[in-house]
Amino acid sequence: MPYRAPVSEIRFVLDKVVGFERVAATETFAEATPETVEAILTEAGKLSEEVLAPLNRQGDLHPARLENGIVRTSPGFADGFRAIAEGGWLGMSADPEHGGMGLPITLTMAVNEMIGSACLALQLNPLMTQGQIEALEAHASDEIKALYIPKLVSGEWCGTMNLTEPQAGSDVGALRTKAEPKGDGTYAITGQKIYISWGDNDFSENICHLVLARLPDAAPGTKGISLFMVPKKLPDENGNAGVANSLKVVSLEHKLGLHGSPTAVMQYDGATGWLIGEPHKGMAAMFTMMNNARLGVGVQGLSIAEAAMQHAIGYALERKQGRTAQEGGTILHHADVRRMVLSMKAHTFAARALAMDTAVSLDMARATGDAGWRARGAFLTPIAKAYGTDTGIEIASQGIQVHGGMGFVEETGAAQYARDVRVTAIYEGTNGIQAMDLVGRKMMDGGAAAYALLDELAVSGHSRMEDAVAELRALTAWLLEQEMQDRFAGAVPYLAAFARVLGASYHLRAAAADPARKPLAEVAVSMLLPEALAEMAKARSGAEVLYAVSDEVVAA
């Protein structure tokens, strides 16, 4: 059951559900005509189906490995990466001034979805590079931009993000890596970073590490962090990869999944780095990079949801077991399997629409500078990240279940999806961190962004939906009145509820645009809204009941 790129489904979501035509109508993105969109999706879909999908199991069976300090990537990954680079998919949204195509982030996300469905371990590499391009565009000097971005866009060089240290995970402010000025405008970077996705590879000429570190006069915590570009090889006078920098891969992690993606422990021993942006403003710069990367990770969840769903449906359409109402029926015609499969379809559609809706907001904010769009995109981003990845995890697990005993056998492929996708709920900020961002930072506007979204959803003309929106509005108001600790206690359920109410609304919009989608929309609403109401009930529990259980009882 090979992967089929859902090009027409993506088109439908763009055109009929999330109003992509508004992006295309801006001056900034005038080139994103329907013909261009169709051509891009078709081409990227073909690459994903034909070139990348066949690599997926190779990466799982033959993990990237470290040999005498050099990372050897999985069979075929070098060719796969080259094909992605040659298609221009790395720099789709990068500035044309540096070789990019200047296309909406929405289209990058649509393309990333397909590449990720085909081979998530490999797709993580472009995702890192795309984030780096964006951070450089926003914060680097013109020289750095001119030197690095064209090579990142072309795929000659790759980019990484270096945040985490053993004692500094979700608490980035606890990092200790040092940056000492060398007197020539560069810095000596010293420290160890962990969980560096694609920290090295054997198919690009250089690896460009964006590293968070502390200057000597830095304040403690996140306010004392600066961002540095620390390339594996120092650029020579022609801007090509030259002599080796003082950094190395210490080891690669042995992971549950994403075996094809080398996850490195990096050691910097006085490596030469260049400051990106202002001193001590590294977190702000990193957030630029992380913001779209967060959406990108949400899309990774979607990628696996789609791929695992296709895989399970393919099986359910062929496997015969027991009597079914119709002659020659397969397990798809058993009510419980059908329920599972439709749950997969309901959530996958919702996750895609949510990701694309978020991306449209980001594009509109960029094209128009409008604060409303910016706030909308900022509010939706953590929801898209957490719900997309939770959905990927849940659907990959359902995919195993649909396969029965075969689902537990690795050769089937269903298990790989579940292993690969699991980390997406953790990296780029755990889903708990996303939810805390949602009820914390993203509600510092007094709930304006939340209420604006609820206003959009309020007029569905669907009574169960309207009840759910009213309940979500009441919950939002309640949360805003609580102490931060109580908000945090309800953060994950609140995010889960918001995602499901949004998801139901996308289904209703789809049904309104295309009557053939009404039956699925009805199933989706019947699943998503009860789930949303349960999460809303949980979100109201507050922190007190949690802390009323003593540590002794927890540890007992």
Add this chain to the structure above:
Amino acid sequence: MPYRAPVSEIRFVLDKVVGFERVAATETFAEATPETVEAILTEAGKLSEEVLAPLNRQGDLHPARLENGIVRTSPGFADGFRAIAEGGWLGMSADPEHGGMGLPITLTMAVNEMIGSACLALQLNPLMTQGQIEALEAHASDEIKALYIPKLVSGEWCGTMNLTEPQAGSDVGALRTKAEPKGDGTYAITGQKIYISWGDNDFSENICHLVLARLPDAAPGTKGISLFMVPKKLPDENGNAGVANSLKVVSLEHKLGLHGSPTAVMQYDGATGWLIGEPHKGMAAMFTMMNNARLGVGVQGLSIAEAAMQHAIGYALERKQGRTAQEGGTILHHADVRRMVLSMKAHTFAARALAMDTAVSLDMARATGDAGWRARGAFLTPIAKAYGTDTGIEIASQGIQVHGGMGFVEETGAAQYARDVRVTAIYEGTNGIQAMDLVGRKMMDGGAAAYALLDELAVSGHSRMEDAVAELRALTAWLLEQEMQDRFAGAVPYLAAFARVLGASYHLRAAAADPARKPLAEVAVSMLLPEALAEMAKARSGAEVLYAVSDEVVAA
């Protein structure tokens, strides 16, 4: 963070939540005094902590493998099995006439829980053997019983179940393995069986395969299936393992988890077998074996829930990230982590109480012959199986999440729990099959068993609980009025709801017995009841909406 056997917690559940004293008060189980229970749990707990838990990762890293037709088990597994056998844990509930201890199945389940937490891959072996002993006790001739059961109880021989064939999974009736009478009272068994857990090993003298096959005059479907004992080595005149039978292990599966458990494809080439029970009544005999095995698999889910929870809490008590309200706090003092950990505790407690409650019913039915107890146990069994295993899967995933990035790294151990437990929702009847059993066969009494349970739950004196019970009662009545297809469409949500309402009731009972448990009970009720109500809403959807979505739309 080594595994600690929760002996006092199990005692609490037995004594204060599920009324085990009623079992001990019967003549049949008069030996199960509090002192005996304490001694058994303490001893089995010690074995689990000290001998078996250290084997768990070995089994994962060094899977059982097939070498020239011989299965080589993981390092230490032979010693681990011997320790289990020598402790008498294989035949705890077997008839003393054949060397067993004749103790309640409730205690076997409690011991199995701990052994499974320590090393699930190894524990699957005793579970199969225990099921075989039970099937033989119920259906085999006195000669077969006398020959096989003592050797199974002592662990000299091991037992397996052979049901599945490539075309016959959930649809057991589609199996094709043949049994030809040889004229001497034995049968020639020919066919291939798949997914045979512990189909072979290198530490027992003989492997006793219980095989479902068709006699020449068999009707099609499940009515034409008979059960045979087909030992790897034919017993000699002294009842010892003699010459090899005509059967072999063709291959072992490469699985997501449970690497230490060899999952075999078995080939029978005219192997000599002995009929167990009546001709064509093999399914009934197999159901005896599967019934307690189903509860046993539910307990496997509980095993992993407990182990993964302990592992995550151990980490959460040590890992420091970010500021917490109290000085020197760890991530356990962040509201969202606390919410996750308490959700783990709430569901694990509920799953344990449900498993033990089910086991108590089975014991009471056996001791008293009472039809009410029998019906109660039969109704609870699929709930305990599905909820126990779903809980194990969910909690293992939350355990990864609590560990953050470390959760995705295999050395941490959190991922192994998630991989190992995944199959428990599939084998011994998928959880979908369990739910269909619940709303189908287990409601052929017109709902009597369901209503009797709801009557038990109705008088909690807790208003949210009483509302939930009332809603579950109404849903039960509604389901009973529906066509079977509609019941099946709502089967999984109905089971999930019933489990959660039961779970909340166990927490309330615990809080009533011990005020120190009130805070956790409050958290548990605030989580379990909203989930139950959401599942109840889903259970009412019926089949029509599912089939209104066309196959074309599903496959699109």
